Amino acid sequence: MGFHLLSPSYCCGYQASPPISHGLLRFRPVTGIPKPSPKGQLHQSRRASKVLAYYGLTTPPYKLDALEPYMSQRTLELHWGKHHRDYVDSLNKQLVKSPLYGHTMEELIKVTYNNGNPLPEFNNAAQVWNHDFFWESMQSGGGKLPQGGVLQQIEKDFDSYSNFRDTFVESAMALFGSGWVWLVLRTEEKKLSVVRTSNAICPLVWGDIPIIGLDMWEHAYYLDYKDDREKYINTFMDNLVSWHAATVRMLRAEAFVNLGEPKIPVA
Amino acid sequence: MALRAIAGKKTLTLGLVLGPRAAAGASAPRTGSGLRHARGLVTFSLPDLPYDYGALEPAISGEIMKLHHQKHHQTYITNFNKALEQLEEAMAKGDSSKVAHLQSAIKFNGGGHINHSIFWKNLKPLNEGGGEPPHSTLGWAIDTDFGSLDALVQKMNAEGAALQGSGWVWLALDKEMKKLKVETTANQDPLVTKGANLVPLLGIDVWEHAYYLQYKNARPEYLKNIWKIMNWKYASEVYEKEIA
Numbered sequence: 001m002g003f004h005l006l007s008p009s010y011c012c013g014y015q016a017s018p019p020i021s022h023g024l025l026r027f028r029p030v031t032g033i034p035k036p037s038p039k040g041q042l043h044q045s046r047r048a049s050k051v052l053a054y055y056g057l058t059t060p061p062y063k064l065d066a067l068e069p070y071m072s073q074r075t076l077e078l079h080w081g082k083h084h085r086d087y088v089d090s091l092n093k094q095l096v097k098s099p100l101y102g103h104t105m106e107e108l109i110k111v112t113y114n115n116g117n118p119l120p121e122f123n124n125a126a127q128v129w130n131h132d133f134f135w136e137s138m139q140s141g142g143g144k145l146p147q148g149g150v151l152q153q154i155e156k157d158f159d160s161y162s163n164f165r166d167t168f169v170e171s172a173m174a175l176f177g178s179g180w181v182w183l184v185l186r187t188e189e190k191k192l193s194v195v196r197t198s199n200a201i202c203p204l205v206w207g208d209i210p211i212i213g214l215d216m217w218e219h220a221y222y223l224d225y226k227d228d229r230e231k232y233i234n235t236f237m238d239n240l241v242s243w244h245a246a247t248v249r250m251l252r253a254e255a256f257v258n259l260g261e262p263k264i265p266v267a
Numbered sequence: 268m269a270l271r272a273i274a275g276k277k278t279l280t281l282g283l284v285l286g287p288r289a290a291a292g293a294s295a296p297r298t299g300s301g302l303r304h305a306r307g308l309v310t311f312s313l314p315d316l317p318y319d320y321g322a323l324e325p326a327i328s329g330e331i332m333k334l335h336h337q338k339h340h341q342t343y344i345t346n347f348n349k350a351l352e353q354l355e356e357a358m359a360k361g362d363s364s365k366v367a368h369l370q371s372a373i374k375f376n377g378g379g380h381i382n383h384s385i386f387w388k389n390l391k392p393l394n395e396g397g398g399e400p401p402h403s404t405l406g407w408a409i410d411t412d413f414g415s416l417d418a419l420v421q422k423m424n425a426e427g428a429a430l431q432g433s434g435w436v437w438l439a440l441d442k443e444m445k446k447l448k449v450e451t452t453a454n455q456d457p458l459v460t461k462g463a464n465l466v467p468l469l470g471i472d473v474w475e476h477a478y479y480l481q482y483k484n485a486r487p488e489y490l491k492n493i494w495k496i497m498n499w500k501y502a503s504e505v506y507e508k509e510i511a
Contacts, residue, residue: 082484123431176375177454178432178475199432218433218475219484227338227476 054095055105055128057088060135067140070239075223083219084131091124105129106204113205126200130180133202133213139242146243150211150250153259157192165237167194168214172233175216181233183212183246185253209253211246308355310348313341314384322392326492328481336387339476343379343455350376378455382435382470389469391498401499405468405506412447422449424490427473438469438502442509466509468502 060080065073095101100121103111109129112122145161146154158164164183171194172181179198186193186208195203196216203210214236221232316336321329350372357365391397400416401409413419419438426449427436434453441448443464450461458467471493478489 078483086484176371177434219479222475222479226334226480227342 054092054101055088057085058132062135062140067138067240070224070235071138072224075220078223079215079220080131080135084128087124087127087131091121091128094121094124105132109202109204113201123200126202126205129204130200130202130213130215133210134215136245137212137214137242138236138240139244142242143237143239144243146246148247150243150247153192153250164192164194168237169230169233171196172214172216173230178217181214181216182210185209185211185250185257187257190257190259209249209257211249211253212241214241308352310351311344311380313337313344314387316387318390318392318395322395323390323397323496326393326496327390327478331476331478331480334480335383335472335477340380340383343376343383346372347376347380374457374460375455378457378460381457382455382472385467385470386472388501389471389498390493390496391500393496396500397496397498398494399499401503403503404510405499405503408447408506419447419449420494423471424487426451427471427490428487430473433474436471436473437465437467439465440468440506440509442466445510466505468505469497469499 060076064076064080067076098121100108100111100119105125105128108125109122112119112125114122145151151161154161154164158167168181168183175181175196175198177198179196180202181194181196182203184193184195184203185191188207192211195208197203202213214233216229221229225232225235313336316332319329320332320336323329323332350369354366354369354373356362357369400406406416409416409419413422423436423438430436430451430453432453434451434456435458437450437452437458439448439450439458439461440446441462441464447468448465450458450465452458452461458465458470471490473486473490478486482489
């Protein structure tokens with residue numbers, strides 16, 4: 001099996017010039033550096049050989065009103081401008097006093113998850129990553145059906161797209177409390193799966209590769225849908241989910257997980 | 268014990284036991300006790316609020332109160348009843364794995380019903396004495412265990428604001444140690460999950476649905492304002508009954 005490449009700029013799963021650039025390994029651009037505290041500056045002069053990496057708030061790959069009427073501008077303004085920004089600011093504040101710098105965001109999440117005993121930075125780090133992933137999981141004019149290789153893989157692992165869709169919606173509805181629902185590529189089982197997580201947990205901590213993520217915290221939908229979670233979830237599947245982003249992520253994932261059938265010659 | 272709180276003053280020896288109950292007045296409609304009989308299995312129903320939806324303004328908007336009561340609380344009750352029905356079936360069939368599997372739905376939805384039933388009683392409109400600080404026994408206990416009412420409020424607000432995700436923050440009475448405590452629970456876990464001797468005096472819902480439409484992400488603002496409509500009289504009554 002193979003994915004049909006539309007652009008020749010892909011090589012070994014890494015993109016040349018990404019509009020959607022969610023790599024598995026990337027250094028977050030240090031934009032929006034917080035006011036350096038005297039302590040921070042002291043760190044830099046004393047440990048000139050160590051790099052202090054603070055994290056910045058990345059912007060969604062569309063204007064804040066681009067997802068109307070399915071996700072209002074007001075929601076984006078609050079969700080991204082307040083909640084997401086808060087997580088970034090809180091994380092940066094924590095990192096000033098902590099020895100955990102120099103990591104990529106993905107590394108930081110795994111380290112602070114601490115195998116199930118999360119450190120205080122985990123919540124903020126994971127939520128920063130989760131929300132970046134969430135914005136990039138949506139697009140204006142989204143929804144409809146996946147295509148090409150993604151559709152093939154979904155049909156292989158769920159029997160049909162509508163089976164997958166039902167599984168995803170059911171899983172989201174069955175979530176108790178705050179959390180996320182994911183379409184992940186399981187690295188060990190080498191197949192796609194729907195997974196739900198609580199609070200800030202994301203499948204990266206288990207070494208799986210997320211393909212699509214949906215925020216099920218109430219702040220994600222309450223202004224637009226009040227308590228009608230089912231409508232929110234269905235709207236996400238029908239009108240918001242970016243299969244383009246999913247395709248990009250699957251392509252990259254293939255560099256790390258062998259999805260093909262081994263061609264064992266018959267003697 | 269927490270179920271007693273739902274039933275109000277009616278004495279019930281209610282557990283998740285099957286069989287018709289001749290409990291006094293349990294089938295009476297608008298008692299606010301929230302219990303009904305159906306096919307031998309007790310089902311729960313939505314208790315009335317002791318005030319109008321708009322009566323708690325401006326601390327909590329009428330829109331939130333209406334949604335919170337008619338949608339969220341009702342959903343917990345509906346799903347609680349469903350889960351209990353399934354439990355009855357599974358127990359009758361001796362399906363132990365189904366029985367075990369249902370526990371999380373029962374804890375979540377049952378907890379949601381229990382917690383919200385307490386919550387409605389914890390709030391009181393401004394013009395009916397909401398926000399009036401506690402006196403006598405509870406007041407003294409607060410001073411003893413926390414230093415001052417202010418200190419207690421600060422502590423509860425801090426813990427409520429720091430709670431990750433969804434949950435509740437409680438003023439609890441440890442009835443064995445006869446001490447007051449501040450506790451938090453996650454999701455809809457009832458207070459007893461933090462200790463079998465804990466009795467809830469006051470609970471504050473910090474799920475986002477409790478404040479989002481009005482306060483948006485400013486949970487600390489919501490926590491600051493909710494004290495203005497806190498029903499300390501109820502908390503005192505529960506306290507005095509438990510330590511008597």
